[in-house]
Every structure is written in structure tokens, then in C-alpha cells.
Amino acid sequence: MTRACKLAIFVALFGLLTLAFGDEATKKPAAEKAVTVKGYVLDSACAFTKGLKKPISADCATACAKAGSPLVILTPAGEIYWPISGDTPSTEQNSKLLPFAGQKVTASGKVFKRGGSEAMVIDHVEAQVAAK
Numbered sequence: 001m002t003r004a005c006k007l008a009i010f011v012a013l014f015g016l017l018t019l020a021f022g023d024e025a026t027k028k029p030a031a032e033k034a035v036t037v038k039g040y041v042l043d044s045a046c047a048f049t050k051g052l053k054k055p056i057s058a059d060c061a062t063a064c065a066k067a068g069s070p071l072v073i074l075t076p077a078g079e080i081y082w083p084i085s086g087d088t089p090s091t092e093q094n095s096k097l098l099p100f101a102g103q104k105v106t107a108s109g110k111v112f113k114r115g116g117s118e119a120m121v122i123d124h125v126e127a128q129v130a131a132k
Contacts (some may be wrong), residue, residue: 033110033111034108034109034110034111034123035108035109035110035111035120036106036107036108037073037075037079037081037106037107037108037111037120038075038076038104038105038106038107038128039073039074039075039076039079039081039104039105040054040055040073040074040102040103040104040105041055041061041071041072041073041074041097041100041101041102041103041105042054042055042061042071042072042074042101042102043055043060043061043064043065043069043070043071043072043101044069044070044071044072044080044082045064045069046060046061046064047072047074047080048080052074053074053076053078054074055101055102057102058101058102058103059102060102061101061102062098062101062102065094065097065098065101066098070082070083070093070094071083071093071094071097071098071101072097073097073105073107073120079118080117080118081107081111081118081119081120082117082118082119082120083096083097083119083120083121083122084112084119084120084121085121086110086121093122096122096125097122097125100125100127103127103128104127104128105125105126105127105128106125106126106128107120107122107124107125107126108122108123108124108125109121109122109123109124110123
């Protein structure tokens with residue numbers, strides 16, 4: 001088999017594999033959708049390592065956030081929403097949630113899902129009003 005023939009076969013196989021499997025690097029995460037979520041704002045470390053259903057206290061969540069731990073929203077169903085920036089380059093997001101550390105909130109924005117993680121570009125967040 002000539003060198004040109006081998007090269008033609010290689011190029012053809014490469015093209016077929018690219019069509020069959022697609023280019024993983026260009027795949028986007030699941031399509032974003034606007035949603036509203038309710039839950040507690042707490043630091044991400046406690047959400048994962050302590051298995052908490054709510055923050056230990058507002059002071060604890062605030063101290064961890066000020067020390068650099070990212071804040072997240074933990075829903076009653078146990079879903080964790082990571083706040084992310086909708087801009088590139090990305091910017092920090094703790095400042096959006098820090099005023100609500102340790103509190104129940106309602107947040108709305110676009111949600112992205114990838115590999116079991118959920119992230120939200122927060123458009124609006126407010127403290128939940130306690131039921132009377």
C-alpha cells in the first residue's frame with residue numbers, strides 16, 4: 001500500500017470518528033434555564049463535609065465566607081447551587097450571598113447543569129420572610 005493511500009485512509013477514518021463521537025471540547029453544558037430556588041445560604045465546605053440541612057449559624061457562615069469559602073444555596077431537597085458569574089472573565093460571587101449568610105433566601109437566575117453539579121447566575125436574591 002502506498003504512502004498516499006495510507007494517508008487517505010487515515011484522513012477518512014479520522015473524519016468518520018469525528019462525526020461519530022463529536023468534539024467533546026466544544027460540547028456545552030445542559031442548556032440554561034431561568035429558575036427560582038429557595039434554600040439556605042451556607043459555606044460550601046459545611047454543605048459537603050458536615051451534611052448540614054441548614055447552617056450552624058449566620059456568624060459561622062459569614063466567618064467561613066470571609067475566610068474564602070464559597071457560599072452556596074442549599075435547598076430543602078439537598079440540591080446545592082453554586083453561584084457563578086455570567087461574564088467572562090468570571091468575577092467573585094460571594095458578595096452577592098454574603099448579606100444573606102445563614103439565612104433562608106429566594107434566588108432567581110439562569111441555572112446550568114453539568115456532571116451532577118448545578119450552578120446559578122443569580123439575577124435576584126432576597127431573604128425569605130418568616131411565616132407568622
